[in-house]
Amino acid sequence: MSTSLSTTCTAFRDGTRLATGTRAELVRKLRADPTGVVVFEDASGRVVDLDWRDTAPPAPQEPEPPRRRGRPRLGVTAREVTLLPRHWDWLARQPGGASQALRRLVDEARRADGGRTALRTAQERCYRAMAALAGDYPGFEDAARQLFAGDMAAFGEAVAGWPVDVRTYLVALAQVREDDLA
Template sequence: MELTVFEDARLLARGTVADVAAKMQSAVARGGSVLAFDDATGKVVDLDLRGTPQEVAARHAEAPARRGRPKLGVKAREVTLLPRHWDWLSGQRGGASATLRRLVEQAMRAESATSRQAQDAAYSAATALAGDRPGYEEAMRALFAGDTAGMQVHMAAWPEDIRDYVGRLLKATPA
């Protein structure tokens, strides 16, 4: 997980938990207000900063996937469907997994998933970092209207690091 960390309205660090833990601990020790954001979602991530930076990184390390087809990059997940959904899926060409993959691919092509995910990430970060700043509501209206230029105008009074991060999230494409 890639993080971006802010101390108040200033960009403090960017990277993995291991990369940013020491800087976060230092900022907290001097009384700074620190927020860490998951760059994939724009959401605030709560980190337990007790211990050394190495202990913090180890505590927040992602557990390895144990199911699926790891050599192919496939992670097993659970899908909860009603019995009638499973009945329909089992009758489809290629079985349930192949049908679900086809349906997901169609949906991803049909809607602008990348754009929507980037919008949601930008909204989450902007709300946490600038929800009380002038122009916030107008900037969010422009964001969801797809008016990037208008959004930039309404964010002009925000600190540069916040403007840059929200803009970076808006341009990001999910992996």
């Protein structure tokens, strides 16, 4: 999940949604009175800190460097993978090499997942924000149980007495999004 400055965030104060936008937009909108403001990154449900001093517009991006010869970048990220020797031996025998075999295995696992990982991502995102916004609200524990049970109707009932802005935000965070499936 990205933590870039362009990520959409939502600001609350005392159970009331104040604004939604990028971090820079929220700073501009709420800078006059940031007291008691809690800001959530919408993609993760995490509380984020804003630099209330930052009012300058973002710096212009530098132009892309000219294209080089050779294979184009396909968005591939090189990282370290630790495997046993027998795993490396098996990967070496696969058509297309180790990287292609690993990509194939990951894609197969994602298809077989059936959306379980995306659902868990949405539940965790919602729970993070719920714990920060409503941890002391009546029925919090019941709402958490219903959220992780996947019973959205019962979750809605459990949060029905909470402020409408909190309730609406949490229900939205609990929904599986397109980027959860990626």
